[in-house]
Amino acid sequence: MAAFEYRQAEEIRDAFARHGIRYLFIGKSGAILLGYPDTTQDADLFVEKSPANASIVQALRDLGFALSEPQAAEIIRGKDFVQLKNGPFDLDLVFAPDGIESFAEAWSRRVEVEGFPVCHPDDIIASKRSANRAKDRESLPRLEAFRDYWRQRRR
């Protein structure tokens, strides 16, 4: 499997828009869209939970993810975290990220980068701080420095 590419981010944007799904890039992939220089393997999306989770399944199938009926049913039932490695790129769907109160609040603070909706760096940091894994603790000082730099550039 090849690494995630800009073209695939565009495909996510278009497929989710077609199906009326609200989402935000989050995690390191979100930070990278904001300009954070680092490496990562997969795209992380904070997806709004809704009764229309069936449309998420359709959007994922449009993107080329091979979801079986039982897998689709799990997404529709409303799991909080789904890890997909059965498509053209690795994708994590997060419906209730650590450290963020609600999708609506994160959406209200979102940053648009070339048409891609991205979590505000404060939310990305809050999520990583709350997850508190070893890899999060290692990355936080540099990510916080980037957040300060990013704020200064926007003034």
Next chain:
Amino acid sequence: MQPGETARAGWDEPAVSREWLAEFEAAAARPLEQRMRYAFIRTYKPVLDDAPFRAFDSMSDYREWCERSLPVWLGFHR
């Protein structure tokens, strides 16, 4: 100058080190498509990459699974 030391007067705390500032400014000068080409990589992660699909009822279920199943060196342990 070491990471963490102030590189430029006027930047808010926490200070941005000269090394990090240079990296941030270099990234900011690149188009998004190029930044993504540099940023997204593929390496094999044992266990994590060995199933095509996983779903967890809650984030705490996922965190527990990571701690139980993944090698510590992957960094997913708290």
